[in-house]
Amino acid sequence: MRFAVIADIHGNCAALEAVLADIHAQGITEIVNLGDCLSGPLEAGRTADLLLLLDTMATLTVRGNHDRYLIENPADAMPSWEVHAFSQLAPRHLQWLRKLPFSAVYRDEAYLCHATPQSDNVYWLEQVSSEGHVFLKPLEEIEVLADGIEQPLILCGHSHIPRAVQLSDGRLIVNPGSVGCPAYDDDAPHFHKGGNGPHHGVLRGPGKDLRRVDTAIPQRVLRPSGNVAAGRRKRPRRLGGCAGDGPSGVGFQPVMRSISWLAARARKPDRDRP
Secondary structure (H helix, E strand, O other), X not given: OEEEXXXXXXXXXXXXXXXXXXXXXXXOXXXXXXXXXXXXXXXXXXXXXXXXXXXXXXXXXXXXXXXXXXXHOOHHHOOHHHHHHHHHOOHHHHHHHHHOOOEEEEXXXXXXXXXXXXXXXXXXXXXXXXXXXXXXOOHHHXXXXXXXXXXXXXXXXXXXXXXXXXXXXXXXXXXXXXXXXXXXXXXXXXXXXXXXXXXXXXXXXXXXXEEEOOOOOOHHHHOOOOOOOOOOOOEEOOOOOOOOOOOOOOOHHHHXXXXXXXXXHHOOOHHHOO
């Protein structure tokens, strides 16, 4: 079993393009996505179109808290981080979000959720002090949240911090980090700054590879896009992990070729896949 894990894209299509190109370069054909796909001040519509295309190739996606905000709030009462994203979304994008499950199991080997099995808005592996320091939870607290999960591999996102924790019974919890929002501020449970650079994960057998993709910010992302009210609730602190039109970027056409290759490989029997 060899597959890629992505999470917390937050509408950063340029970063997603770069990560998909990296996945293609490694010959990987299967991807799981841990949610928080579109919300943020960047390119939600473009990102949604790309994710819908990936979805036709059996990419497995679970819903994040920001995905939920986009479908549970009236258009005139969107949270601040959803306002710009919602304005770019078509009915087909919202329909796709509504169909996403809270959690899922991949190939009977990996349990997927955005944050924890009980909540889509709580860090599984981290806790925040009253002074705003983010640090690893005690193992006992992490294990309580994993009670009842039978799969040997557990995948979560939400904190944007790439890390892996092995439980006392041998199960492994992996957070691949964030594709599209490598740093942010959040008010809950106390004001803190989160994230740790743009990452995604590649998992093979019992091993793991948390990969960082360094890319350029495309000009299309830097164009003014109106008044975007980011608010203080999980707001982006800096743009990072972007790629696209610059000399060190990936660009959309090569990524579309990569997606076509992934689609062709996805249609082959398992025995023929790398």
